[in-house]
Amino acid sequence: MTRHGDSLLAERLSALEDPRDDSDWEDVLRRALEQPLERSRRFRGRRALLIAAAIAVLMLALGVALAATLGGFSGWLSGKPGSPASPTEQSAFQQANARSWAAFPTGTKLRRLIVTRSEGSTYRLFGFRSGDEICLRLTVDGADRGALMSCIPRLELVKAKAPAAVALVDAPAGKARYELTGRRIGGSRQRVRIRSGLVSFGVTADGVSIVELLYGRHRGRARVANNAFLYIRSNHPYAGVTIDRISAGESGNHLTAVPFAGRPYEPFTSHPSMNVPFGPSRVDLNPPLRSIEWIRHHEPRGLSLAQAHIPRSSLYGAHSYGINFARVIQPDPRNHVRVVMTQVGRRNALCENWIVGARAVTGGCFGFENGRLFSAGYAIPGGEESGAVSGIANDAVARLDIFLNDGERWPVPLKDNAYVILVPRILLPAKLVAYDAQNRVIGIQTLPGI
Amino acid sequence: MGASEQEIEELYRRRYVAFRNVIATVAGGREPARDVVQDAFAQAFRRRETFRGDGSLEAWVWRIAFRIAFAAAPRDLAAIESLLEEAFLEPERDPDLVYAIRSLPPRRRLVVFLRYFGDLSYEEIAEACGISEGTVAATLAKARADLLAAIDREGAER
Numbered sequence: 001m002t003r004h005g006d007s008l009l010a011e012r013l014s015a016l017e018d019p020r021d022d023s024d025w026e027d028v029l030r031r032a033l034e035q036p037l038e039r040s041r042r043f044r045g046r047r048a049l050l051i052a053a054a055i056a057v058l059m060l061a062l063g064v065a066l067a068a069t070l071g072g073f074s075g076w077l078s079g080k081p082g083s084p085a086s087p088t089e090q091s092a093f094q095q096a097n098a099r100s101w102a103a104f105p106t107g108t109k110l111r112r113l114i115v116t117r118s119e120g121s122t123y124r125l126f127g128f129r130s131g132d133e134i135c136l137r138l139t140v141d142g143a144d145r146g147a148l149m150s151c152i153p154r155l156e157l158v159k160a161k162a163p164a165a166v167a168l169v170d171a172p173a174g175k176a177r178y179e180l181t182g183r184r185i186g187g188s189r190q191r192v193r194i195r196s197g198l199v200s201f202g203v204t205a206d207g208v209s210i211v212e213l214l215y216g217r218h219r220g221r222a223r224v225a226n227n228a229f230l231y232i233r234s235n236h237p238y239a240g241v242t243i244d245r246i247s248a249g250e251s252g253n254h255l256t257a258v259p260f261a262g263r264p265y266e267p268f269t270s271h272p273s274m275n276v277p278f279g280p281s282r283v284d285l286n287p288p289l290r291s292i293e294w295i296r297h298h299e300p301r302g303l304s305l306a307q308a309h310i311p312r313s314s315l316y317g318a319h320s321y322g323i324n325f326a327r328v329i330q331p332d333p334r335n336h337v338r339v340v341m342t343q344v345g346r347r348n349a350l351c352e353n354w355i356v357g358a359r360a361v362t363g364g365c366f367g368f369e370n371g372r373l374f375s376a377g378y379a380i381p382g383g384e385e386s387g388a389v390s391g392i393a394n395d396a397v398a399r400l401d402i403f404l405n406d407g408e409r410w411p412v413p414l415k416d417n418a419y420v421i422l423v424p425r426i427l428l429p430a431k432l433v434a435y436d437a438q439n440r441v442i443g444i445q446t447l448p449g450i
Numbered sequence: 451m452g453a454s455e456q457e458i459e460e461l462y463r464r465r466y467v468a469f470r471n472v473i474a475t476v477a478g479g480r481e482p483a484r485d486v487v488q489d490a491f492a493q494a495f496r497r498r499e500t501f502r503g504d505g506s507l508e509a510w511v512w513r514i515a516f517r518i519a520f521a522a523a524p525r526d527l528a529a530i531e532s533l534l535e536e537a538f539l540e541p542e543r544d545p546d547l548v549y550a551i552r553s554l555p556p557r558r559r560l561v562v563f564l565r566y567f568g569d570l571s572y573e574e575i576a577e578a579c580g581i582s583e584g585t586v587a588a589t590l591a592k593a594r595a596d597l598l599a600a601i602d603r604e605g606a607e608r
Contacts, residue, residue, distance in 0.1 A: 006594065008598075009566070009597055009598060013562075013566040013567070017467075017567055018467075018470075018471055018480060021466065021467050023463065023467070024488070025462055025463065028462060028492050028495060029495070031489060031492035032491075032492035032493070032495040032496045216552075216553060217549065
């Protein structure tokens, strides 16, 4: 790039600046001197809490009104949207499900929601309910051959404040293929185009007939049918031009914005938001140090790795330390996510692995000896809108609740010291709160926004 | 170490407009940005004794302003985008450039604002954002290439 180019850019950008000077040093001094620091913090905390509570009440009222207008998500919560999948489609799902390390129950039946064609490929969107999850599976035949799966927590739909819930945004359909395009300027200018289609899909409230998506200068309408929507960007979209607004509603009425997180985003990772206005802020009791007794005694709880068809070599710590003991726990038997608990190395360190996709494993090791009550992690396979909050808790923890940023409190399935719950990223940051058997708060951990 | 009252006041009087214009891009407009900048300088004034002097005073105040702005700003990128569109960048002034800026990824866009609206050096941007100078240089190079290509394309079409 030339110096001329840089100064041209500076000149053009400076024309966009707002030159008005409304500075007021006296106001700065008033703000600084009128409120001592600690009082100001407390006041702001209280004010933030009041504002957040007021917003939550308002949003709840708005959500109820909206749900009443559009009929809510009864199609997904109590009905069976769409039609049964064909035997071939059902069989293909069962085969893929059987190969998965995080399989759904064997009797899971697919419902066909939307079938459409785009640029020589056929896209089929299926859905099903499994325990506390509403899951969508997209299969693609043709040039973009492949399959995508994403689930939404049922609780998100129970008190939904928007007429749609997004499962996945801008995901490459099938195998992602890229190409460089555009003119080269000064040897450095080329853009990346995605040759596969980019898909976005989710579920809609009863009565919704329009879902509109905005990206860059473009506005598109999704296919909407059977309480679901599917949008395909198949004209070789540019990488970096992502969907930045989704709205939904009835034909002829004003469309309502649908919140979604999009790709994991944080302008500067050094400042993740940790502000959760809801839930307990202090513990009632610091419990004595505890471990997990059934693991110490190698009790055969849950499934073995062989029974769960999970290769030992895929687990965290397998190559570096060696695994002494491993069991696969399914905290909620109706949901598909598993937690593998292991003891590794000579010191028998306690490790965990979360299995959230067909083959997705992540994890880590930690000890309870320093007073930690539970571990907590968040896994988002493929940038899905909802991810699994998962971990293991020691024997002092009788139950866990998660307090979300909209004021909702969800119970977290906890079994054999392993827990997992699907949480939409738009509801983070959140607080994970541990209780003992006497219902006293014994641990609080904040999960930052992603 | 610490900073003196005079140093903070001098910085405020000299750099207020730059602070407000950059913060407007994350706070959602001129008025909320003004509030953030006033609060940031008030906080800097109160905590002036804690300034360690291992970087510039300006970068320290930028970091305070970012913390306040990001805590107050909508976390939803779509919301930030809509605020940018409606409240700060006026497309009629330079439609092609505004569109090109809006097409930049958020982090790249903020670094551009810090460089050109805030007039910060690479070192100051790195300090303010908690990233390396190399990352600043690479981010700016990519952003400049994108923006210049947009300007160039517009010239070719005329």
